[in-house]
Amino acid sequence: MIGRLNHVAIAVPDLEVATGLYRDTLGAVVSEAVTLDEHGVTVVFVDLPNTRVELLEPLGEASPIAGFLARNPMGGIHHMCFEVADLAAACDHLQQRGARVLGDKKTGAHGNPVVFLHPKDFTGTLIELEEVGEGTQ
Numbered sequence: 001m002i003g004r005l006n007h008v009a010i011a012v013p014d015l016e017v018a019t020g021l022y023r024d025t026l027g028a029v030v031s032e033a034v035t036l037d038e039h040g041v042t043v044v045f046v047d048l049p050n051t052r053v054e055l056l057e058p059l060g061e062a063s064p065i066a067g068f069l070a071r072n073p074m075g076g077i078h079h080m081c082f083e084v085a086d087l088a089a090a091c092d093h094l095q096q097r098g099a100r101v102l103g104d105k106k107t108g109a110h111g112n113p114v115v116f117l118h119p120k121d122f123t124g125t126l127i128e129l130e131e132v133g134e135g136t137q
């Protein structure tokens with residue numbers, strides 16, 4: 001059911017510092033910072049040949065990653081995102097097997113529908129599923 005690894009998201013306390021590490025120390029291609037009000041984060045996309053890393057910095061008081069950073073002040077891996085062809089069918093499949101789908105389907109950082117799966121159902125890892133139409137990335 002799951003396809004390609006779309007991205008790994010890393011919560012960071014300081015986006016400028018993290019961007020510099022990926023751009024200057026690791027020599028990766030990084031985007032400009034993008035503010036995603038709906039998601040409560042500011043994101044920098046790190047483009048790799050086979051996937052992406054997303055550096056997430058909290059935006060606003062109610063940021064969904066604020067609690068994670070309070071527990072992990074240096075930052076850390078927040079979630080992994082896998083691609084699926086049909087998000088509704090994937091959610092049905094998962095719920096039939098007892099996995100918890102968190103919240104409602106919403107539009108993710110790349111404009112595609114996404115959902116999150118409860119980390120307690122997946123060995124402590126928060127998983128995002130993103131519906132990616134055929135022929136797009």
Ligand code: CO
Binds near residue numbers: 009054079128
């Ligand atoms: Co994500």
